[in-house]
Amino acid sequence: MCSTKCFIIPPHILEELAKRGNSSCKKTLNDTARITQRRQTALNNLLQREYLESKGDRFIYDCKNTYQQRVELVIEEGGDLVNDKTANEAYETSGFVRDYFKNTFGLNSIDGNGLDIISNIHYGQNYNNAYWDGNEMTYGDGDGKEFTDFASAIDVVAHELAHGVTQFLSNLEYQSQPGALNEHFSDVFGTVIKQKYLNQTVEEADWLIGDSVVTEEFPGVAIRSMKAPGTANEFDSQPDHMDNYYDGMADNQGVHINSGIPNKAFYLSCMELGLDDCALIWFQTLKALWRTANFNDMLETILATAQNLTEEGKVSESSVEVLSKSFSAVGLISVVV
Amino acid sequence: MWYRIEISGGFSGIPKIYEGSADIEKEQLEKIIPYLEDNTKESNPNLRDGQQYSFQIEEGTQRHSANFTEKSLPTELRQLLEQLTHSA
Numbered sequence: 001m002c003s004t005k006c007f008i009i010p011p012h013i014l015e016e017l018a019k020r021g022n023s024s025c026k027k028t029l030n031d032t033a034r035i036t037q038r039r040q041t042a043l044n045n046l047l048q049r050e051y052l053e054s055k056g057d058r059f060i061y062d063c064k065n066t067y068q069q070r071v072e073l074v075i076e077e078g079g080d081l082v083n084d085k086t087a088n089e090a091y092e093t094s095g096f097v098r099d100y101f102k103n104t105f106g107l108n109s110i111d112g113n114g115l116d117i118i119s120n121i122h123y124g125q126n127y128n129n130a131y132w133d134g135n136e137m138t139y140g141d142g143d144g145k146e147f148t149d150f151a152s153a154i155d156v157v158a159h160e161l162a163h164g165v166t167q168f169l170s171n172l173e174y175q176s177q178p179g180a181l182n183e184h185f186s187d188v189f190g191t192v193i194k195q196k197y198l199n200q201t202v203e204e205a206d207w208l209i210g211d212s213v214v215t216e217e218f219p220g221v222a223i224r225s226m227k228a229p230g231t232a233n234e235f236d237s238q239p240d241h242m243d244n245y246y247d248g249m250a251d252n253q254g255v256h257i258n259s260g261i262p263n264k265a266f267y268l269s270c271m272e273l274g275l276d277d278c279a280l281i282w283f284q285t286l287k288a289l290w291r292t293a294n295f296n297d298m299l300e301t302i303l304a305t306a307q308n309l310t311e312e313g314k315v316s317e318s319s320v321e322v323l324s325k326s327f328s329a330v331g332l333i334s335v336v337v
Numbered sequence: 338m339w340y341r342i343e344i345s346g347g348f349s350g351i352p353k354i355y356e357g358s359a360d361i362e363k364e365q366l367e368k369i370i371p372y373l374e375d376n377t378k379e380s381n382p383n384l385r386d387g388q389q390y391s392f393q394i395e396e397g398t399q400r401h402s403a404n405f406t407e408k409s410l411p412t413e414l415r416q417l418l419e420q421l422t423h424s425a
């Protein structure tokens with residue numbers, strides 16, 4: 001229960017209290033963010049009733065190579081597939097991601113409240129990107145020279161949809177270390193869901209992100225590597241240790257760069273604890289984090305989360321020790337004894 | 338016309354720089370110039386993996402530069418970008 005006092009405390013103080021473990025204030029912060037988001041979504045959908053009755057249904061819109069979203073609805077939940085491979089694959093992969101979160105963590109769609117899952121495909125011309133805009137996903141076809149068909153890649157779809165999940169669970173702001181954590185959680189669920197989709201073990205998996213959206217001509221094998229950050233392509237500048245932390249201003253202060261550090265810790269943890277224990281620990285940690293959480297906050301929170309899950313018998317007894325070791329290997333050492 | 342266009346951020350986080358010269362009709366250039374005004378105020382705080390766009394254009398003694406977000410980039414500049422980078 002949150003006391004009414006929380007509502008008159010300025011957000012930055014709420015954040016500090018949340019950081020110190022005050023769950024009431026953490027809840028207030030997140031509720032405030034969720035209420036704001038729901039209001040925005042309701043307005044976007046014009047009728048709030050429409051939002052409240054959502055069941056996490058999928059809607060695939062063809063942008064017809066314009067820069068407009070929702071140009072033509074081509075598939076909706078339960079409808080027939082169409083004569084467009086990208087549309088059919090976007091429908092299938094977004095359903096797989098939705099079902100993974102529902103069946104594994106009991107999360108009802110992106111927001112836990114049945115938000116419709118809207119995908120825009122064939123966005124723009126030669127558009128080399130995919131993004132989450134707070135309400136829906138948008139995918140380009142790629143230029144065919146270096147990048148191709150973002151909507152067909154399970155890890156890209158899971159990555160983008162996970163940005164939505166993060167928005168509703170912890171609302172990590174999109175800059176500096178909270179932003180790198182935001183990117184990290186998207187890569188985590190991108191790779192977890194890719195391994196589930198391909199039915200791979202952690203040993204069989206390639207731990208690459210975006211390997212199927214790069215062409216033969218692209219100078220590299222993927223966009224990122226969680227196993228070996230900084231090696232996926234010739235532009236890849238991701239560090240795998242705090243010693244090489246990027247402190248420049250580009251990319252919202254390195255949100256796609258410094259995510260390599262926790263990504264490597266995730267990979268190391270999975271190799272010892274397995275994918276399912278780590279997925280659960282990371283999901284519960286995401287729920288416990290807050291808007292301004294940094295790497296040290298992440299470490300302290302994940303250790304506390306793992307301890308609780310261990311006591312509940314839900315993850316391996318060695319979890320806390322393995323996580324401490326994995327984060328220490330990337331230069332993040334807990335100060336809490 | 339000389340141009341330098343940088344696209345950064347996005348899902349890949351890989352910056353792309355396009356630089357060169359192009360023969361652009363004077364009429365088209367005059368239509369584009371009014372759009373070369375900075376618009377980097379992000380109207381959507383929940384946007385994730387959006388790209389940033391930086392334009393520099395020189396024609397004679399005129400120099401123009403402007404920065405945009407994924408959502409603020411005008412269609413006219415998207416078309417110019419497409420024309421300069423993928424018309425070959």
Ligand SMILES: [Zn+2]
Nearest residue numbers: 183186348386
């Ligand atoms: Zn992302």
